[in-house]
Amino acid sequence: xxxxxxxxxxxxxxxxxxxxxxxxxxxxxxxxxxxxxxxxxxxxxxxxxxxxxxxxxxxxxxxxxxxxxxxxxxxxxxxxxxxxxxxxxxxxxxxxxxxxxxxxxxxxxxxxxxxxxxxxxxxxxxxxxxxxxxxxxxxxxxxxxxxxxxxxxxxxxxxxxxxxxxxxxxxxxxxxxxxxxxxxxxxxxxxxx
Numbered sequence: 001x002x003x004x005x006x007x008x009x010x011x012x013x014x015x016x017x018x019x020x021x022x023x024x025x026x027x028x029x030x031x032x033x034x035x036x037x038x039x040x041x042x043x044x045x046x047x048x049x050x051x052x053x054x055x056x057x058x059x060x061x062x063x064x065x066x067x068x069x070x071x072x073x074x075x076x077x078x079x080x081x082x083x084x085x086x087x088x089x090x091x092x093x094x095x096x097x098x099x100x101x102x103x104x105x106x107x108x109x110x111x112x113x114x115x116x117x118x119x120x121x122x123x124x125x126x127x128x129x130x131x132x133x134x135x136x137x138x139x140x141x142x143x144x145x146x147x148x149x150x151x152x153x154x155x156x157x158x159x160x161x162x163x164x165x166x167x168x169x170x171x172x173x174x175x176x177x178x179x180x181x182x183x184x185x186x187x188x189x190x191x192x193x
Contacts, residue, residue: 123152135164
């Protein structure tokens with residue numbers, strides 16, 4: 001054990017001797033160490049200030065982001081309400097459009113019935129006229145209007161009126177009547193197939 005103490009004492013003496021010899025160096029190193037510590041403290045203070053500024057900016061950004069998100073949610077709700085209003089208005093417009101189309105269809109049917117009634121009455125008047133007078137009036141009419149009347153006459157009265165017409169006009173009306181008869185026959189045949 002004595003050896004242990006001797007060797008330990010020797011080591012301590014050596015360390016003290018080394019410290020004594022190098023103590024002026026440590027004094028210089030201590031000054032440098034203090035200067036480094038001051039620089040470190042300054043840098044740390046600068047970094048803390050920058051970190052604080054970044055933290056404030058981040059908080060401002062988060063606040064701005066939250067405000068923006070709240071505004072966007074509000075705008076989304078407003079848009080959804082507007083969309084619902086527009087859809088409701090569109091549905092009403094479609095319903096009104098349907099009603100209008102039905103009214104137009106009914107009016108067309110009524111007008112057609114009125115036209116048919118007028119044409120029937122007019123045809124009846126021509127059927128009661130003398131064939132010569134009816135032929136003269138029909139020759140002066142537009143062919144389309146004359147054909148509408150001639151189509152409705154009975155074959156017996158039609159033949160008497162055509163006989164009193166100018167032969168060229170009678171031939172033209174006969175061809176037109178024949179053409180209309182063929183077209184109406186073809187239309188009804190194709191419609192039934």
